[in-house]
Amino acid sequence: MSKDWDEIEAIFRSVDREIWIVTAAAGERRGGLVATWVSQSSIDRERPVVSVGIAPNHFTGELINESGRFALHLITSAEAAVALRFALGSGRDRDKFADVDFTFGESGCPILTGALSWLECQVFSQYETGDRIYYWADITAAQRRGDADPLRTGELMALASDQQRAELQHDLRHDVAALRPLAERWRKDLSAS
Numbered sequence: 001m002s003k004d005w006d007e008i009e010a011i012f013r014s015v016d017r018e019i020w021i022v023t024a025a026a027g028e029r030r031g032g033l034v035a036t037w038v039s040q041s042s043i044d045r046e047r048p049v050v051s052v053g054i055a056p057n058h059f060t061g062e063l064i065n066e067s068g069r070f071a072l073h074l075i076t077s078a079e080a081a082v083a084l085r086f087a088l089g090s091g092r093d094r095d096k097f098a099d100v101d102f103t104f105g106e107s108g109c110p111i112l113t114g115a116l117s118w119l120e121c122q123v124f125s126q127y128e129t130g131d132r133i134y135y136w137a138d139i140t141a142a143q144r145r146g147d148a149d150p151l152r153t154g155e156l157m158a159l160a161s162d163q164q165r166a167e168l169q170h171d172l173r174h175d176v177a178a179l180r181p182l183a184e185r186w187r188k189d190l191s192a193s
Contacts, residue, residue: 018150021073021086022052023102023110026066030110031059031091034083036153038072041136048139050121053132057178059091061133064123070137071109072119074150079114080159083151088167106141117144130186131179 023032037053050072054061064070075083086096101113107120121137128134157165 013154016152016154018074018152019083019156020052021075021083021112021115022054022060022070023073023112024060024063024067024070025104025108025110026063029063030095030097031063032086032096032110033058033060033091034087037132049136050119050139051134051136052121053134055131055175055179056128056133056182057175064135065133067108068123069107069109070121070123070135071105071107071111072121073112073115074117075112075114076116076146076148077151077155077159079116080151080156082112082114083156084160084164087156088164088171116146116148116150118142128186130183 017036018038020035020038021032022035022038023030025031033054035052035054039051040048041051042049052070052072054064060070082100085100089096097110102110103113105111105118105120107122109120111118111120119139120141121135122140123135123137125136126133157168160168
């Protein structure tokens, strides 16, 4: 069976996921990234759980592994520049929080003060799948600041400049090249056991 990669990509693009900014801190180091693999993972309103998938090569994942905590933020299209700041490049190379208003939450995670809403999270389990580490976390604090629609992937791409879209594509190709061997090794290890 041959695969039509363009058709598969178009199907996934038809689901316009919300943009989440994930932030974390460990000691004096802080970082953040944009994620779309975020999901409510419990229907028990008194024990809210969220899951998030982070690539193991990302600086923010390293901070989550060290601290066991992270914060999730939804923003509006008015904050698209902030999303692009966290989407492009690595926190190992630059301070993504420069010129961004934030404070530290009870967990020690950076909280973006301009966010539409945020959740502070404490990791209680994780599972490595080669190209992603999935974290399950209890939500320990939250704030909703309005009823506006959150920024979505399609909207962010439409608001990005040609150069920013090119940088995002470059970062994506770099991640695929770095992570595909990890995913293949994980699949091989699964079939061996």
